[in-house]
Amino acid sequence: MSNTLRPNSLDAFWMPFTPNRAFKADPRMLVRAEGMHYYTPDGRPVLDGTSGLWCVAAGHAQPKIVAAIQRAAAELDYASSFNLGHPAAFEFANQLGGLLPDRLDRIVFTNSGSESADTALKIALAYQRARGKPNKYRLIGRERAYHGVNFGGMTVGGITKNRVNFGPMVSGVDHLPHPHDITRNAFSRGQPANGAEYADALERLVALHDASTIAAVIIEPVAGSTGVLVPPQAYLQRLRELCTKHDILLIFDEVITGFGRLGAPFAAQYFDVRPDIITMAKAINNATVPMGAVAASREIHDAIVNNSDTPIELFHGYTMSGHPLACAAGLATLEVFREQRLFERAAELAPYWEQSLHALRDARHVIDIRNLGLIGGIELEPRPGKPTQRALETFRACFEKGVLIRVTGDIIALSPPLIIEKQQIDQIVDTIRGVLQTLD
Numbered sequence: 001m002s003n004t005l006r007p008n009s010l011d012a013f014w015m016p017f018t019p020n021r022a023f024k025a026d027p028r029m030l031v032r033a034e035g036m037h038y039y040t041p042d043g044r045p046v047l048d049g050t051s052g053l054w055c056v057a058a059g060h061a062q063p064k065i066v067a068a069i070q071r072a073a074a075e076l077d078y079a080s081s082f083n084l085g086h087p088a089a090f091e092f093a094n095q096l097g098g099l100l101p102d103r104l105d106r107i108v109f110t111n112s113g114s115e116s117a118d119t120a121l122k123i124a125l126a127y128q129r130a131r132g133k134p135n136k137y138r139l140i141g142r143e144r145a146y147h148g149v150n151f152g153g154m155t156v157g158g159i160t161k162n163r164v165n166f167g168p169m170v171s172g173v174d175h176l177p178h179p180h181d182i183t184r185n186a187f188s189r190g191q192p193a194n195g196a197e198y199a200d201a202l203e204r205l206v207a208l209h210d211a212s213t214i215a216a217v218i219i220e221p222v223a224g225s226t227g228v229l230v231p232p233q234a235y236l237q238r239l240r241e242l243c244t245k246h247d248i249l250l251i252f253d254e255v256i257t258g259f260g261r262l263g264a265p266f267a268a269q270y271f272d273v274r275p276d277i278i279t280m281a282k283a284i285n286n287a288t289v290p291m292g293a294v295a296a297s298r299e300i301h302d303a304i305v306n307n308s309d310t311p312i313e314l315f316h317g318y319t320m321s322g323h324p325l326a327c328a329a330g331l332a333t334l335e336v337f338r339e340q341r342l343f344e345r346a347a348e349l350a351p352y353w354e355q356s357l358h359a360l361r362d363a364r365h366v367i368d369i370r371n372l373g374l375i376g377g378i379e380l381e382p383r384p385g386k387p388t389q390r391a392l393e394t395f396r397a398c399f400e401k402g403v404l405i406r407v408t409g410d411i412i413a414l415s416p417p418l419i420i421e422k423q424q425i426d427q428i429v430d431t432i433r434g435v436l437q438t439l440d
């Protein structure tokens with residue numbers, strides 16, 4: 001057997017959602033992180049404007065979280081949650097329950113946002129069946145939605161490139177239109193004024209399919225991965241009303257909006273709209289150990305568990321569900337959130353964030369700016385015939401100048417750790433402005 005790999009070669013790691021050929025020709029490596037910064041191999045700090053990938057809410061290498069993981073690894077490295085238990089999983093589920101909307105506190109642990117989305121969809125289907133409505137099987141997603149890359153989440157998702165290569169996907173899925181309307185809402189501060197009526201598209205799907213066949217609607221309260229789509233005023237309330245009217249479950253995918261990103265524990269509380277199921281991941285334990293979770297209402301949990309005629313009530317779970325290290329990290333993360341009042345801090349910083357971002361309105365190439373909580377989106381005019389290229393060049397140039405941004409399509413999506421200082425917000429904005437000025 002011969003191994004043809006060169007030592008230190010970049011060839012073997014087939015990188016996710018990355019132009020592999022371009023990256024490997026011109027790699028950007030990170031070797032260390034602390035607080036608000038990453039560090040490159042030559043020791044250069046890079047200010048993190050994206051919390052890694054919407055996930056490091058409490059800042060990097062947070063000492064309390066690091067210590068909790070180290071302790072847990074030495075004490076109980078792994079225990080299955082199939083027919084066995086360990087205290088940290090129960091304690092973490094209890095504490096998450098305390099953070100979630102009232103009575104939305106029955107927690108299933110997963111390992112990622114993608115698994116959370118698929119788990120939530122399966123719970124919705126199991127619920128309808130458990131209450132004697134097996135014909136309610138349709139799942140409604142939304143255009144431009146991102147619910148991860150597994151089959152369920154991909155199918156209810158609405159990103160063409162993520163779907164086009166993977167066959168017919170899950171059956172019985174339909175989509176709402178997205179409510180993003182730049183022609184009417186460009187440069188809105190916070191929630192845009194126009195577009196609540198996009199929720200009424202659910203009435204058309206009900207007219208087409210009949211409510212008796214629809215199990216659930218899944219949406220991101222604020223869509224992040226597809227370029228920061230902030231819900232119009234009254235849109236989420238309207239969608240909730242329609243779901244209730246037609247006896248359809250409402251799932252909020254809070255993988256990016258959970259854990260203080262909007263200045264409240266979850267978007268459900270920020271918008272004062274109560275879904276029936278909430279998915280989460282990423283900041284759940286400051287992204288230190290892969291983990292996600294799904295919170296179901298007690299009604300859903302009880303219908304499935306109490307009506308089960310088999311000893312196992314939900315045939316679903318992962319080897320790593322409730323992993324001891326992930327739970328220990330999660331408990332420490334919640335403690336840090338509380339001690340440092342990070343959700344309140346995000347709410348307090350949000351007006352400064354909004355004002356700073358919107359100062360880029362007159363920067364070159366900018367055609368829209370949107371914001372909510374500590375989320376920001378800056379949309380660039382695509383270069384004629386070369387979509388995404390201007391944004392990619394912005395990303396690379398900002399990195400060279402010591403600021404990490406994220407781009408998706410021609411949109412810069414920002415989501416800094418909640419520990420960010422005002423002068424660091426200024427640094428992000430000034431760097432973006434300077435880079436845009438130099439690009440054609």
Ligand SMILES: Cc1ncc(COP(=O)(O)O)c(C=O)c1O
Pocket residue numbers: 054111112113114115117146147148149220224225253254255256281282
């Ligand atoms: C709303 C939403 N759901 C699901 C996911 C997928 O999460 P993961 O990459 O952990 O599978 C993401 C990732 O960005 C997301 O933004």
